Amino acid sequence: MIRRNLPFAAVAVIVLVVAPLLLEPFRLSLLAKYLCYAIVALGIGLAWGQAGMLTLGQGVFFGLGGYSMAMHLKLTEGGGLPDFMVWSGVEELPALWVPFGDPVLALATAVLGPMLIAAVLGTLVFRQRVRGAYFAILTQALAAAMVILLVGQQGLTGGTNGMTNFFDVFGQDLADDSTQRGLYLVVASVLGVLYLATRQLVNSRYGRLLVAIRDGEDRVRFLGYDPALVKTVTFALSAGMAGLAGALFVPVVGIISPALLGVVPSLELVVAVAVGGRHALAGAVLGAVVMGYAQTAFSEQFADGWLYLQGALFILVMTLAPKGIIGVAERWRRARTT
Amino acid sequence: MLELRDVQVVFDGFRALDGVNLTVPDGELRFLIGPNGAGKTTLIDVITGLTRPVAGSVRFAGHDLVGRKEHQIVRLGVGRTFQTSVVFEELTVIENLDLAAGFRRPLWTLARRRRGVSEAVAEALARTGLEDLAERSAGVLSHGQRQWLEIGMLLAQRPRLLLLDEPVAGMSKDERERTGELLTRIADDHTVVVVEHDMEFLRRHASTVTVLHEGRVLVEGSVDQVSADPRVQEVYLGRKASDAVGHRP
Amino acid sequence: MSAFANQLPIGLSIGAVLLLIALGLTFTFGQMGVINMAHGEFIMAGAYTAFLLGDLVPALPAAFLVAGTMGLILERAAIRHFYGRPLDTLLLTWGVSLVLQQLARDLFGAPNVQVPAPAWLSGGVGILPYNRLFIMGLAVAGVVAVWAYLTRTRLGRRTQAVVQNRRLAATSGIDTGRVDMLTFFVGSGLAGVAGVALTLIGPVGPALGTYYIVDAFLVVVAGGLGQLRGAVLAAAGLGLLNSYAEFWSDASLAKVIVLAAVIAFLQVRPQGMFVLRSRALT
Amino acid sequence: MLSVTGLESGYGRARVLFGVSLEVGAGQLVCVMGRNGVGKTTLLNTVMGVLPAVAGTVTFDGRDVTKLKPHERVRLGMGYVPQGHRCFPQLSVQDNLLVTLEAAKQPKQALDEALDLFPALKPLLKRSAGHLSGGQQQQLAMARALVTRPRMLVLDEPTEGIQPSIILEIEAAIERLHADGLPLLLVEQYLDIALRLADTFAILDGGHVVRTGTAQDLHREDVRRLLAV
């Protein structure tokens, strides 16, 4: 038990103690951003890596969480209408917005909203045995539709601009470096807790069932389980993680906009999971952090090369190392020990 | 216990089952034979909900099975295996069995890690003789071992009716023998329907045999009755077998 | 004609565009089960071919060859190792699509370019301009050509044979690997032709394909895998739905409505409008 | 013409054939027999290259074809009529024949020759193959193999599930091909047909050849026991 948790503990110490000490606030908040993506990636790792559901629409759930939080932050900045409503000509707060003034309701919506939508969608499609590529295409279309919907409702959502210009979060001044550090610690802890919980889930009977559904859905039916239900629950869990990640992302990065949750960002996260290693939860997390860091580093050095690198990396991973970094590392370790 | 009445299945105008009547009483070990294309696998598909008949009824222990989903039928106590074994290669033998034993658990209790071995799993392990391989991943098993695991998974489900589709196909002689013994023991406390071509196997283990031909039940009876029936000879050896050979074994 | 009635031909012309971009997918996705996310970039390649040639008519065959060859290379170099793993091909080809987009950006520059429409396409009949009629004509010609190819030519027959029964095709002396290659060539080539057609309605840029790829897949999914008549009906249906939805609401909402309709439709017919029924169930 | 030595193959981990050896001489009709599930179809599929051989060799006309792909074997002259009257259901009868003929690079006359053997197909040329009866499909399947102008024909249970009148036609066709000197490897479950057609037979059981002999030997009781219930 101790031996098994040692690597996790080591990483936890680095992330929670070493990083905040070493990194300056700007870099720390970038790292916090990657960790938010890692939470989404964890959900993708669960849904895709473990249960075989390739969801290309996680951005939708991430966005729902992010928008819920953003709406809350907008409402708590000293009364008055949110700035974008003013210039969109909205004169009084839409009824939809009212509940988001309450922090508990806002956070609950951020997590439960995506879960509910995923549950409804999952029930609809999985019962009809829509799966594999069809499911992927549908979720992708969902991401596309979500963006259009958000953009089209400028008075309600801030349109293309999204929402930005937040001042404080739960009473803490966002401009303050200590708030940023605190947010970082919150994100890192949430990730840690979710990672442990997901790992527990994957190692449980439920996890075995997921693997079984991934590798032989029809056979599982003849074991007396309803794969549609199991898949729906799993899809909803991963959606919930994405929603929570979105809610954390907003105060960390200070903006939420449709561009963050469309087809491309959704796919990019799947790429990250594949690069890290889809079959292992640690791979998903690692992939998100590595790809997030690589994107920042590349765009600072040679912006134009980023797409080449991303594309090439992906082609290489899919063809040469389908198990991602974790897979390569494991093979390497095995080669050394045997 | 299992009762099929006038079951018809049509694929694109092709009558795969053409009015099958079949009754399997409790506790019987029934063999289902017939030439290729006779409809044996289709019959099992109909019972387990994979194929929907266009007409007829399928009743099991007082329940009407037609229209129920696969997993619901399993929950009524009907288990099946497939011609090509599908065990979950990434899971260990014991995990495969545990999974099969688990469908009655509520979903949320599945979130707990498996600790120890449940009674049903232990029993299935013992019966199939896979104890030594319990912690090995199913991916490394031999073909015969996979078939046993598959039967073990069926046992772990604790079904009342087992439907086995060609359980000894591709097995070596020794393996066939072991499977036969396993089946006989299972039949002591289960109702079992086996689709099998292997005649030696059939002779050794079958009590009642149903012969299907072109989507209909041709004959039903003991092995000796069936082998002596000229109609069976005809479908196996050719239509004019009796004229051409003029001699019956 | 009333504005309402006008929407009918408009819907059909939108359907024609959808059909053109989806036509190639009925080969690669429908016949071969390959989810090629780079299909959009083959469309883009076709459009840039038209830009380089500066003339529509010679661009049609040229774009077919250019995009087809790109598809051929992709199939041989990568996709053939991925048959039977549709999700992996999806992600792999997405990587390819990123590289192709950046390549286009480096070759042709980030700014959009535009292909002048030939003079004989200016003007129109009623609400439908000639360029729209041309696209509709092209879509009809495309369907007829695909139909004729599949049913009237040796190669098309072979393609059909491989799709209907791969193993039987192999034991009939058909080199299934070559047929795969060819099918991919034709499917990708059709994407190129669609790209040329798109130059008539919009600009040509590195991101051209990304605007159309989701719609194209929806058409194929709704129509039923590999079903030509399914694709035609689905494209027309989605086009009309789009046109009337936009007429009554706006362009944004119309897109959302179309998507919702597809999801709803798949609830009724999870396999699309037309399905190949077969005995092979498990 | 065809020589199979020590052939082993199977599906995945399931081994079905355990060292099967078999000869088909020039102009000979060899009938492979055995009950369901003994490996007859697996043998033919391995001979044709649909399944890879795990061990052993297949030699056709003096050439080792073990590693060749199915279509290459067909082009060398190995015609194949697989089990279950298979055809391309959405192609017309004519297209079914054409696509095979073209793949084998044979002239159009090959089509007429094949139709001469199965005149029943002539009025059906425009029909969708999927709409034919089982017997007609089987005739089509054989005609499809013949348009490749094979130098040897491999047939897998050509009479299975076929109505009696057409069985006679199929039998007659096989006899005529045999009489014309075409070597044939036939899998047949029905004893009477085998008795009438075969020069020699091989009986498979459990993936082994357990008996071989001439057609006369098939009358023997021990041989019959291997085939019936």
Place this chain on the structure above:
Amino acid sequence: MRIPRPIVSAILVLSLAACGSDARPAGDSGDIKVGILHSLSGTMAISEVTVRDAELLAIEEINKAGGVLGKQLVPVVEDGASDWPTFAEKATKLIRQDKVATVFGGWTSASRKAMLPVFERYKALLWYPVQYEGLESSPYIFYTGATTNQQIIPGLDYLKEQGKKRLFLVGSDYVFPRTANKIIKAYAAANGMEILGEEYTPLGHTEYSTLVNKVTQARPDAVFNTLNGDSNVAFFKALKSTGATAESMPVLSVSIAEEEVTGIGVDNVVGQPVAWNYYQTTDTSANKAFVKAYKARYGQDKVTSDPMEAGYNAVYLWAEAVKKAGTTEVEAVRKAAGGIALERPEGLVTIDGESQHLYKTARIGIVQPDGLIKQVWDSGEPIKPDPYLKGYPWAAGLAGQ
């Protein structure tokens, strides 16, 4: 699940690398670092790269002329990647890590809105060079492009003068068109004009047959076009093929400059009116020099446009303010900037210290067959910037007042 050791070390290395990149040496004390933040990749790169080029040209010219306060300007260029959060992230990096004296950047409203809290939070300075929707006035942003009363309202005045009373509004679905159209509707109501319809399409939309059907059925005198980028091509192509001409139904555009005309295809927009403050053909001596320098630097086939000129001006205006303040310190520069007046390519511009916008001359031009734009109307004198339209009674209640 065990995390393999290499992974742990990888994470370690990564974290260290992340801090390592902070340790970039600060510029020589003899230099002044300025940030340039535009989209160099993604959909907006098309437009923004030219602005970056103009800004770099201005920096080169200033350096050649001796720099500012005797120091050379060193540009630090970052890519906003057409992604608003990236703009915020890169702005933070420029301010906190590179410690630049000021930043020139942005194009879309969304990118500006995303950067605004960053500049306000760190009390740093942004120069924003593109016409925009107004209703904004941040103490840490200088707006060198037009606000609504320097572009949209003059455009409406022009249409009114031409006797075009029935308008149809067409725009991309984002904040600028929506705000602009609100102002147009208020203006129309006050000036006896009629708005026949208002349509928005998603960014990047290319299917315009339905919209054009709606427009032609409404038979407006003119169309007011706030479509963005690629969509213009599809829209004008669809419109032109119905036989509509610039004479029968002019389309006044506020987002099409010289740079875009070639992309849309001159034949699709020739004869159509546009509203800006500057054209390549604007007849001032400063402009002749600018066009010449720009072409010499970037190629004879290049054109200059309003946003490029506004970006070019921004650098000069900031330099002037620094000279006046004697320091690059932000608060001093802000204070010094008010009232600075310079003769620029578009004519005289003056910084309005209160709103931090410029006094600018409005100009209506017509697209010529050679792709350039010829001025046909101007406002006569520079218009005082009024981002909240306080000086227009009909605009009362429009928002933010």
